[in-house]
Amino acid sequence: MWGRKIARGLILDVLGSFAEPQAGIHILNGHRIALKNPCEEIFHSQLRKLEKLVRFIRFEDAVELIISKVVVSEPLVAFSFDDGFEECHSMIAPVLEDFNINAAFFINPNFVSGNREYIDYFTNNVVKTPGKLPMSWEQIKDLHNRGHVIGAHTLDHYNINDDNIEELEHQIGECRTVVEQHIGVPCDYFAFPFGRLEHANSHSIDIAVRHYPYVFSQSDYKNYFSFGGRVINRRHFEPDWPIIHLNYFLNTEKKY
Incomplete structure (x- = not known):
């Protein structure tokens, strides 16, 4: 596995050296600053370099442009982050605010409210990020108050490529109810866990x-x-x- 990862990195080093971001509305979605030794400067450095090549916009503005099928003449970049790790509040959001932008943070309510056993199982076995801790509801509401978007990500980071309609309703619909109860405003945004198209199906998307x-x-x-x-x-x-x-992945013509 490590050999493939190293080879992939070397290939991207070469291809990215000749690439530059193309015009389009790009929503970049992350999870954490780093698996080990995260610090704000890592993200600050990345954004300082990226802002020379693109224009940052707010998450809601990116969504509205995409929904309206606007064709833009420059690369526009917005951000979102899944899973709701504590560093989203302590490190990621402050860096974004230094660049006068926000992000959408998609959270799993049972991770937020879980006991130590649940949190350890979630990070070790579900999202494979050992040692990470969740944001608290107080931190999540603080992000909302600071202009960030709070979205839903199922109650338990549940793989929604499932035909169990009752469980899908619970994981998807109840997630919205819980988030709204805690932040006090409508939760209009949902990102399905794991994220690849094979991790959802027509039943779950209907719901x-x-x-x-x-x-x-x-x-x-x-x-x-x-x-x-x-x-x-x-x-x-x-x-x-x-x-x-990033240059390599932003070097693409996006299609409606």
Whole structure:
């Protein structure tokens, strides 16, 4: 596995050296600053380099442009983060605010409210990020008050490629109810866990679009939409990625 990862990095180093971001509306979706030794400077450095190549915009503005099928003449970049790790509040949001932008933070309510046993199982076995801790509800509401978007990500980071309608309703619909109870405003945004198109199906997307005006994947980034125009696609990144890797992934003509 490490050999493939190293080879992939070397290939991206070469390809990214000759790439530059193309005009389009790009939603970059991350999870954490770094698996080990996270610090704000990692993300600050990435954004300082990236802002020379693109224009940052607010998450809601990016969504509105995509929904309206606006064609833009420059690369516009917005951000979202899944899973709701504590560093979203302590490190990621402050860096974004230094650049006068926000992000959408998609959270799993049972991770937020879980006991130590649940949290350890979630990070070790579900999202594979050992040692990470969740934000508290107080921190999540603080992010909302500071202008960030709070979205839903199922109660338990549940793989919604499932035919159990009752469980899908619970994981997707109840997630909205719990988030709204805690932050006190409508939760209109939902990103399905794991993010690839094979991690959802027509049943689960039917339920998601009934509960939320806006639904997101983390896949098929060359196209703005998937699932017949009902799902908005984002592009995976992490704040510790080299800028030339981002250049490669932003070097694409996006299609409606």
